[in-house]
Each structure stands twice: as C-alpha cells, then as structure tokens.
Amino acid sequence: MITTYFLFLTGFVVLILGAKWLVDGAASIGKKSGLSQMVIGLTVVALGTSLPELVINIFASIEGSTDLVIGNVLGSNIINTLFIIGIAAVIFPIKIPGKKHRNDVLFSLFAIVILVVLANDTLFGKENNTIDLIDGFILLTFLGGFLYLTFFKSNEKENEKEDSINEFKTSKSIGLIIIGMTGLFFGGKWIVGGVDQIALDFGMSQSVIGLTLIAIATSLPELVTSIIAALKKNTDMAIGNAVGSNVFNIFLVLGASAIINPIPYNTDLNIEMGILLLSGLVLVSFIQLNIGGLKRSISRLEGAIMLFLYLCFIAWTLFLH
Numbered sequence: 001m002i003t004t005y006f007l008f009l010t011g012f013v014v015l016i017l018g019a020k021w022l023v024d025g026a027a028s029i030g031k032k033s034g035l036s037q038m039v040i041g042l043t044v045v046a047l048g049t050s051l052p053e054l055v056i057n058i059f060a061s062i063e064g065s066t067d068l069v070i071g072n073v074l075g076s077n078i079i080n081t082l083f084i085i086g087i088a089a090v091i092f093p094i095k096i097p098g099k100k101h102r103n104d105v106l107f108s109l110f111a112i113v114i115l116v117v118l119a120n121d122t123l124f125g126k127e128n129n130t131i132d133l134i135d136g137f138i139l140l141t142f143l144g145g146f147l148y149l150t151f152f153k154s155n156e157k158e159n160e161k162e163d164s165i166n167e168f169k170t171s172k173s174i175g176l177i178i179i180g181m182t183g184l185f186f187g188g189k190w191i192v193g194g195v196d197q198i199a200l201d202f203g204m205s206q207s208v209i210g211l212t213l214i215a216i217a218t219s220l221p222e223l224v225t226s227i228i229a230a231l232k233k234n235t236d237m238a239i240g241n242a243v244g245s246n247v248f249n250i251f252l253v254l255g256a257s258a259i260i261n262p263i264p265y266n267t268d269l270n271i272e273m274g275i276l277l278l279s280g281l282v283l284v285s286f287i288q289l290n291i292g293g294l295k296r297s298i299s300r301l302e303g304a305i306m307l308f309l310y311l312c313f314i315a316w317t318l319f320l321h
Helices: 002-032 038-062 064-092 099-119 133-153 172-202 208-217 219-233 235-260 267-291 300-320
Strands: none
Touching: 002 038, 002 208, 002 219, 038 064, 038 172, 038 208, 038 219, 038 235, 064 099, 064 208, 064 219, 064 235, 064 267, 064 300, 099 133, 099 235, 099 267, 133 235, 172 208, 172 300, 208 219, 208 267, 208 300, 219 235, 267 300
C-alpha cells in the first residue's frame, strides 16, 4: 500500500514534468521548422496544458474507470474557470483587450453545452447515457472548428507579443520528446493505478477523486502559468491559458477517451455538470457586464467571488457529496 501511494504521488511529478519536456522539445522543433509562435502556442503549447488530463483519461478509459474520466475533466474545468482565473484576477485585474479572448470564453461555454447534450442521451429518447464513439468524433470535430477559427479568424499580431519559445539542438529536442513521453506513460499509469487504493482506503468514489485531488494536481501547470502571467501583469495570457485548456479538455480529452472506450455517464454527476455550466456563465457575465463601460476586465472583487465559489464547490464535494 505504501508503494502504491508513493507511486501515485510521484506520478503527478513525473506526469507534469513529462508534459513540460515534451512541449519544450516539440515547440523547439516547430520553431526550427519555421512555424510562427502563434501556431506553436495554439497547437503544441495548448495541447501540453491538457496532456496530464489526456494521459490519465486514456489509462482510465483503457481500464474502464469511466467515473474517473468524467470527474477529471469536470473538476479540471471548474478549477480552471473559478480558481485559476479567480486567483489571477485577485493578483491583477484581467483585461480583455480584444474580441479573441471574449470569443474563446464564449466558445468554452458552448463546449460545456455540447457536453451536457451528448452526456444526457436519455433526454433524447435513448436508453442509456453514454458518451460513445460517435460522440467522441463529434467532440474532436468541434475541436477542429475551434482551431480553424483561432488560426484563420484571429489577428496574428495580437498573439505574438514576445518570443518565449526556446530553441534547442535537434538532438536535445528529440531527447526531450522521448523523455517527456516516457514520463507521461509512467506518470499516468501510476496515478490511475493508485486511484482504486485511495477510493478503498478513504471511502471516496472515483468521480470525487477525479473532481478534487486529480483535477487540482493536473491543473498545477495552468495555475503556475496564470499566476506568473498575472504577476507580470500579462493577464490576457492568464485567461487565454485557462480557457484554452477548458476547450481542449472537453473536445480533445473526452473525445479521445470516448473513441478508446465508450464512457457511461452517471446522471448523479449532473450537479457537477450544472456547477461547471454555472461557472462558465459567471465568467461570461463578468466579461459582458464590463463591455458597456469604459473597461473590459475581471476585477479583483469578481476574482474573489470566483475563488469563494470554488471553495464552496470543494467543501460541498468533500463533505456533502
């Protein structure tokens, strides 16, 4: 049992470092190939923030741990929306400089609505609630639409503020990719392997573990990135990072998981689904309320409200669920 817990905790470190090394290596190769920073950011880096969730869900799908699959994504998106954006706004108000980030926020809300519809099949006359193979392809198709809109409808100058991508020798880049993929494999395997033991020892369901412990741990890269961006007063990066991760989590992570193995959906999670939808509406309302005024930002007070809502969610999940 001690070994299982050790591997479970170590798995998060290995998983997150593996994602970072893989992204660094792939971004370096992309830069050497002449890709713009915007293209690299919207593909390699954006994917990298969702890699921990993706890898855990792939292993969970293979092992049939479907409650963990759904709980991980719901929990990660709730923490991204309420806690990460909230804490960034408390540090420094988040300015919404142009249409791109507002459109991304609206698209992330649209992604939640699509997930609600696909998960609740019984509302449309089907016998079981399942995110199946067809649903998986639908989610991936929407991801393709999001990337298309981002690539071809956004202003490239708006996205290329500073060159923050390191360029390494090709051999080092390939080495980082190999080491990163290895870390992702073993980290994900150890984490999923420890979930059953934790659920048994603490009497927690897989969905609760996914909503809390795993969601918080796998969201650490987004949290650190957004805090650093807020401290540098680069708050548009803070909200772009969190919202982009939300879109990837629903469309890519759940889409890929459903293709590997259909995901039965427990309607008991509709409360958490509703909380996720509410968090998206809160974020949209804070942005939209400011559009008519002189400023377009999420204030410190609004950030504090989001943090409070997240703490209420955690308390409810752990003690009242």
